[in-house]
Amino acid sequence: MSPFTILPVLLPLIGGILMLMARPAGIQTQRILNLILTALLTGVGLVSLQLANSDIYQVVLLGNWQAPFGIVMVLDRLSALMLVLTALLALGALWYAIRTDTDKQGQHFHVLFQLQLFGLNGAFMTGDVFNLFVFFEVLLLASYGLLLHGGGRLRTRAGLHYVVINLIGSTLFLFAVGTLYGILGTLNIADMAMAVRNVSAADQGIVATAAVLLLVVFGIKAAMFPLYLWLPGAYAYTSAPVAALFAIMTKVGLYAIIRVHGTIFSEEAGDLAFVHVEWVLLLGLVTLALAAFGVLAARALRRQVAYLILASVATLMIAIGINNEAALSATLYYLIHSTMLGAAMFLIADVIMKGRGIYADSFTKAIPIDRPIIVGSVFMVLGIALTGMPPLSGFFGKVMILDAALNHPWFAAILAVVLIAGLVMIISVARSGSLLFYSVQKEEDQTPAPLNKSAFVAVIMLMLVSPLMVAFAKPLTELTSQIAGQLYNEQVYIDAVLSTVAHGDNSK
Amino acid sequence: MEWLIASVISVMTGCGVYLTLRARTFPVVLGLTLLAYAVNVFLFSMGRLQIGIPAVIDPAAADYTDPLPQALVLTAIVIAFGMTAFLIVLALKARSELGNDHVDGLHRSEDELKATKHATKTETERSPS
Numbered sequence A: 001m002s003p004f005t006i007l008p009v010l011l012p013l014i015g016g017i018l019m020l021m022a023r024p025a026g027i028q029t030q031r032i033l034n035l036i037l038t039a040l041l042t043g044v045g046l047v048s049l050q051l052a053n054s055d056i057y058q059v060v061l062l063g064n065w066q067a068p069f070g071i072v073m074v075l076d077r078l079s080a081l082m083l084v085l086t087a088l089l090a091l092g093a094l095w096y097a098i099r100t101d102t103d104k105q106g107q108h109f110h111v112l113f114q115l116q117l118f119g120l121n122g123a124f125m126t127g128d129v130f131n132l133f134v135f136f137e138v139l140l141l142a143s144y145g146l147l148l149h150g151g152g153r154l155r156t157r158a159g160l161h162y163v164v165i166n167l168i169g170s171t172l173f174l175f176a177v178g179t180l181y182g183i184l185g186t187l188n189i190a191d192m193a194m195a196v197r198n199v200s201a202a203d204q205g206i207v208a209t210a211a212v213l214l215l216v217v218f219g220i221k222a223a224m225f226p227l228y229l230w231l232p233g234a235y236a237y238t239s240a241p242v243a244a245l246f247a248i249m250t251k252v253g254l255y256a257i258i259r260v261h262g263t264i265f266s267e268e269a270g271d272l273a274f275v276h277v278e279w280v281l282l283l284g285l286v287t288l289a290l291a292a293f294g295v296l297a298a299r300a301l302r303r304q305v306a307y308l309i310l311a312s313v314a315t316l317m318i319a320i321g322i323n324n325e326a327a328l329s330a331t332l333y334y335l336i337h338s339t340m341l342g343a344a345m346f347l348i349a350d351v352i353m354k355g356r357g358i359y360a361d362s363f364t365k366a367i368p369i370d371r372p373i374i375v376g377s378v379f380m381v382l383g384i385a386l387t388g389m390p391p392l393s394g395f396f397g398k399v400m401i402l403d404a405a406l407n408h409p410w411f412a413a414i415l416a417v418v419l420i421a422g423l424v425m426i427i428s429v430a431r432s433g434s435l436l437f438y439s440v441q442k443e444e445d446q447t448p449a450p451l452n453k454s455a456f457v458a459v460i461m462l463m464l465v466s467p468l469m470v471a472f473a474k475p476l477t478e479l480t481s482q483i484a485g486q487l488y489n490e491q492v493y494i495d496a497v498l499s500t501v502a503h504g505d506n507s508k
Numbered sequence B: 001m002e003w004l005i006a007s008v009i010s011v012m013t014g015c016g017v018y019l020t021l022r023a024r025t026f027p028v029v030l031g032l033t034l035l036a037y038a039v040n041v042f043l044f045s046m047g048r049l050q051i052g053i054p055a056v057i058d059p060a061a062a063d064y065t066d067p068l069p070q071a072l073v074l075t076a077i078v079i080a081f082g083m084t085a086f087l088i089v090l091a092l093k094a095r096s097e098l099g100n101d102h103v104d105g106l107h108r109s110e111d112e113l114k115a116t117k118h119a120t121k122t123e124t125e126r127s128p129s
Helices: A001-021 A027-052 A077-099 A109-126 A130-149 A153-184 A189-198 A202-221 A230-237 A240-264 A267-272 A279-295 A301-322 A325-356 A370-384 A393-404 A411-437 A453-471 A471-487 A490-499 B001-018 B025-045 B068-098 B108-120
Strands: A058-061 A072-075
Touching: A001 A058, A001 A072, A001 A109, A001 A490, A027 A077, A027 A109, A072 A077, A072 A109, A072 A490, A077 A109, A077 A325, A077 A453, A077 A471, A109 A130, A109 A189, A109 A240, A109 B025, A130 A153, A130 A240, A130 B068, A153 A189, A153 A202, A153 A230, A153 A301, A153 B025, A153 B068, A189 A202, A189 A267, A189 A490, A202 A240, A202 A267, A202 A279, A202 B108, A230 A279, A230 A301, A230 A393, A240 A301, A240 A325, A240 A490, A279 A301, A301 A325, A301 A393, A301 A411, A301 B025, A325 A370, A325 A453, A325 A471, A370 A393, A370 A411, A370 A453, A393 A411, A393 A453, A453 A471, A471 A490, B001 B025, B025 B068
Parallel strands: none
Antiparallel strands: A058 A072
């Protein structure tokens, strides 16, 4: 253990407080400070990844209380990967927010931004279920503020729905946590995994109920059918940089399923082994089918992009539901891809929307936008990547997922849904692309807003992730398969957490 | 006593669910508050129901009750309290901005109509769905 391990959580917390104090110094100081902090966080994330990229788990005992009596923070390869992903995404979203003056539309954007990162990083590192609940609340509260940032009626209504559904989710989370504690007598994930092996036959039903209830909670975060209805409204009506940052929010739910369910209800759990897996697969398939219809039916670009995000999350659910090491490795590859590219898609939707003036992002004949060739090309690349067409990263991710599903009893259903959904989505995105860029008519009284070039840099940067992921597919898949190996070998995690000795304790 | 606690939790949860499903924001806020109360009592009872036994170390005590659920409940109460306050402010904001207190908005606000109008520019006669 090194004291460095806790830094990804502490840095944004201190950052949030600093931003609050920097407010009197003006928006410019806040912007520079926030950019420095987020860049620093990216560096910290990369060092964490290097630190975690071994078979040794970095375990921090908070308050020097030994697990399972105290709360632990655990840094392993998966957490480190999520930390790096979050920081890079945040950097892109922040740059776009600054260059388009989105952060000026309301107060405390930068404070909330740092606190959002604090909640996210905490959720990725905690090794305790109740602590996970607390970090969920931190990231949700910051996200409520960010979602409503800038105001407007539609945003307020979408925000109200988002807040209410997440409050219900929090209540269900507490019910699930309480039930699990009542039976297992512990809330440390590693210790719960040990306790679940010795659950008496009479209590197994209760534990299974709590497990599925917990899945419902993570399903709300991850937008799993039938709990996804909040997503299109919330993502479509919030400001673009916030929507881009929220691309990681659905992944928090998936991360929690991988971490909590994957560790506790693993192969070793006896009759309770993989109690969640079939649900995840089935609901993932339904979500993907409905998301494809949503993409097809959308009447405005931002809503369509929200459904594209939903489709990518559903694909990830299917991959988790296939439940083998290769599929999990593919999940992580696709997760990086869908987070970065989804965020880029939200940003370009905003660029197009601003360029079309009063016509905004609705699919209708409008004035031509400024520099249609460059914007259109980027849109096309993003569309190809996000719908999973060759030669970009989405295609490779899907191929790996389907390859891992070859021996699964549901292979035919998985193949059919994934491929047909892909076809439906590429048709819809091609249609919207041709509508937005070719179906144009000049109008006397309307002049297109000039392209905000420096903000557009953020879109390009996020888009470049896709070709880079193809070019460096080998080292990247090596890393993701190492992560998957680590996750399926959960006994090492359990031993690492439970055997970490507190400072100054020589009794062992 | 188990009976009493269990029925208290179930009645509060039932009322909470009913109120949360109502169409206006104020009942929804009340419903969420009731649900939060129910879950607090539920969490508390997960340490098993015991009377007159201390949770913190007391040399005279013969037995202890589980202190962890009490700590969890404290955290849960604080969070639920903060969230309810936030939700009430948001509901008030929604009331003033949307012109009504319906969660789903019975009446469409003007800019929402405008947003859908462009999509149906060619078919303006058809009411937006």
